Amino acid sequence: MTNQLALPLGATPVPGGTRFAVRSTAERVELCLFDGADERRLAMTRDGDVWTTTAPGTNHLYGYRAHGEYDPxxxxWFDPAKLLVDPYALELDRPFIQSPRLAAYGEDTADIVPRARVVTPLTDTPAPPLFRPGGLIYELNVRGFTMRHPAIPPEQRGTLAALAHPAVLDHLRKLxxxxxxxxxxxxxxxxxxLPPLGLRNAWGYNxxxxxxxCPERVPGGVAELASTVAVLRQAGIGVILDLVFNHMxxxxxxxxxxSFRGLDPDAYARTTDGTLINDAGTGNTLDASRPGVxxxxxxxxRHFARAGVDGFRFDLAPVLARGPGFDAxxxxxxxxxADPILSTRIMIAEPWDIGPGGYQLGNFPEHWLEWNDxxxxxxRRFWRGDGRAGDLATRIAGSADIFSSTASRSxxxxxxHDGFTLADLAAYAQRHNHANGEDNRDGHGDEVSWNHGQEGAIDDPAIRAARTRSVRAMLATLFLSRGTPMLTAGDEFGRSQNGNNNGYAQDNETTWLDWEARDAALEDFVAQLSAFRRDMPLDWTDWLAKAEWRNLSGxxxxxxxxxxxNGFALHLPIGDEKLILRFDHRHGVSAIRGRLLES
Incomplete structure (x- = not known):
């Protein structure tokens, strides 16, 4: 039998045409080629669980139909009425839309399911990553970040290409x-x-x-991704993609x-009685214990690395290592x-999911970074007023109780993105997610947050000042901590979601950044903090052995x-000088080395 895993899956241009290969456990698979609404079906040949055929030409829109037994x-799930998207598709001709027809046996879906577009796969060896641990990561939603930006042309708003706009580059460089x-x-x-509620998924984690x-966010496809990455690299800014491999x-x-369900349903993990496993909280879980997955x-x-990206953040990353339990x-x-390309990329785990043993902070490989909740x-607790100085010091020191390596992986x-905004942390004690249509039951119910005075927007100068002090103290702590800081777009200028801490369903002004109403003073403060961190001759991932801790009296x-x-003072030697970082619950954060940064 042919080595199935060695076969190039997907659509590959070859001399005289395009070779199509797809993995499926169906009894029969057809390639469907589209010319407008016209569909032409070609029989495919089976070799193990891989089906192949070659069609003349390369300018194809295509999908698959799979025949076999239907017994959920x-x-x-084999239903030849369902047009199936190639799991290896690189571009689509239209967005996905939700419809009851997608789940109805025997109802043809060719008119509503996207067709894959044949594109030449990327083959270049990518340049080394620009990003290095310790540098500032800036988490952003392409659509929400650009939809209300006044400098971006209206036709470009909401797209990846907008990140290459000079005004965006200037903002990123400033920070x-x-x-x-x-x-x-x-x-x-x-x-x-969501559709019956008149809502759309704004985040893309499905x-x-x-x-x-995404044809809406990246209408230029792979070429748009590669060109935008190249412009950002020229500005000295790397790109990390947040990817979802835990469910579909x-x-x-x-x-x-x-797609998978109609072609290769074994790609989803199941219990011994056939029930779909739900470790991602979405109804299914990809089975990464299978070699094909x-x-x-x-x-x-590899595909995205060849487009030039520096690395990847993995959503609900323990799923990658389940078989069925997490295995480090x-x-x-x-x-x-062991991969010559992937071994050079930055890997970041969100180290938790809802499956058994799903909390795995600190248990990913030594060369991976991990989100640190x-x-x-x-x-948050320290600046709220109910935290311990010892706990804060442990986190500032790179969470050495969790990450034992010399350089902190934190x-x-x-x-x-999945919680209160930074400004809302100090303005709301409870979530306000009623607009999501789930009776305020969704999102984190026990976030560490607080409100100075009445919740929400308020005109009282004293309350506004107290909120600003809290926000600035948290920001200063973030930039003066050992490890790799991450800031979510808009938090540098006071974005608010009006207390909604689960804005996934709000593809509207709730999550679209309001560039006109930014807090310029806060933005300048963040830029100052970032410059201080960047210019300080200090390894921000590896200063623990040099640290000296003193109380606020010295x-x-x-x-x-x-x-x-109360807090403490952290003394760090820098050559013949000393950097003194003071974390004082009453007065905020200050850094002394010939100049003072007040929070």
Whole structure:
């Protein structure tokens, strides 16, 4: 039998035409070629679980139809009425749309399912990453970041190409951004409950196939991605893609048949009785214990690396290492480390999911960075007033209790896309997610947040000043901590979502940054913090051995000092000088080395 994993899957231009190859456990698979609404079907030849055929020409829009038994109770979903998107598709001709027809057996979906477009796969060896741990990561949603930017032409707003606009580059350079971390730009589908509510998924964490770019966010396809990355690199800014390999948008047993389910349903993890496993909280979980699934993940990473990106952030990353329980020695880690391209890229884990043993902070490979929610929560608690100095010091020191390597692997953040904005942390004690249509039950119910005075917007100068002090203290802590800082776009100038801490369904002005109403003073403060960190002759991932901790009076820290919520002073030698960082709950943060940064 032919080595199935060695076959190039997807659509590959060859002399005289295009070779199509797809993995499927169906009884029969047809290639469907489209010319407008006209569809031509070609029989495919089976070799193991890989089906192939070659068609003349290269300018094709295509999909697949799979024939076989239909019995969802036994995880069999073969329905030739369903047009299926190639799992290896690189570009699509239209966005995905949600429809009950996607889940109805026997109803043809060719008119509503995107067709894949044949493009020449990228083959160049990528340049080394620009980004290095310790530099500022700037998390952004392409659409929300650009939709209301006054300098960006209206026709370009909401697209990846807008990030190459000079006004955007100027803003990123002002902040000292080392890499933008793009929330998903691959094609995604709305969850079933959103269209009836008049809502759309604004975040993109519900993909259908892993490599196809969103036709709305990246209308120029792979070429737009590569060109935008190149412009950002010329400005000294790397690109990290946030990717979803834990589930796909076909959802649970009631979801639509769009790709994997109709071709290779074993790509989804199941219990022994055939029930879909739901470790991602979305109705299904990709089974990375299967060699074919891992090969697809690695092929996806190589594809994006060849487009020039520096690295990847993995959503709900423990799923990558499930088989079924999390295994720190899972094959995928060794496969990435051994790959000549992927071993050079930056890998960042979101180290938790809702599956058994799903919280795995600190357990990813030594060369991976990890989002650190302990940092997030304990920094918030200290500045809220109910935290311990010892806990804050541990997080500022790179969470050495979690990451034992010399250079901290911690990605430090105080706010991210999935929670309160930084400004809302100090303005709302409770979530206000009623606009999401789930009776305010969705999103984090126990975030570490607080409100100075009445919740929400308020005109009282004293309350506004108290909120500003809290926000500035958290920002200063972030930029003066060991590890890699991450800032979410708009938090540098006071963005608010009016207390909505789960804005995934708000593709509107709730999540679109208001560039006209930015807090210029706060923005300048963040730029100053970033410049201070960047210009300081200090390894921000590896200063722990040099640290000296003192109480706020200058004496050695006592057990009582560590247990208190007052704060401390951190002394760090820099050549013949000393950098003194003071974290004082009453007065904020200051840094002394010939000049003072007040928070």
């Amino acid at each position: 109770g036994r995880n069999l 000292g951004v080392a890499a933008v971390e793009l929330m998903p730009i691959t094609a995604a589908i709305d969850e079933r409950h 993909p259908v196939v892993p490599m196809a770019l 948008g076909e959802s649970d047993i009631h979801g639509g048949t769009l 891992r090969a697809m993940i690695l092929d996806s990473l 020695r899972a094959p995928i880690f060794a496969e990435i480390a 302990k940092y997030r929560d304990q920094v 990605v430090n953040f105080v706010a991210a 004496g050695p820290m006592t057990p009582e000092d560590w247990d208190s919520g």
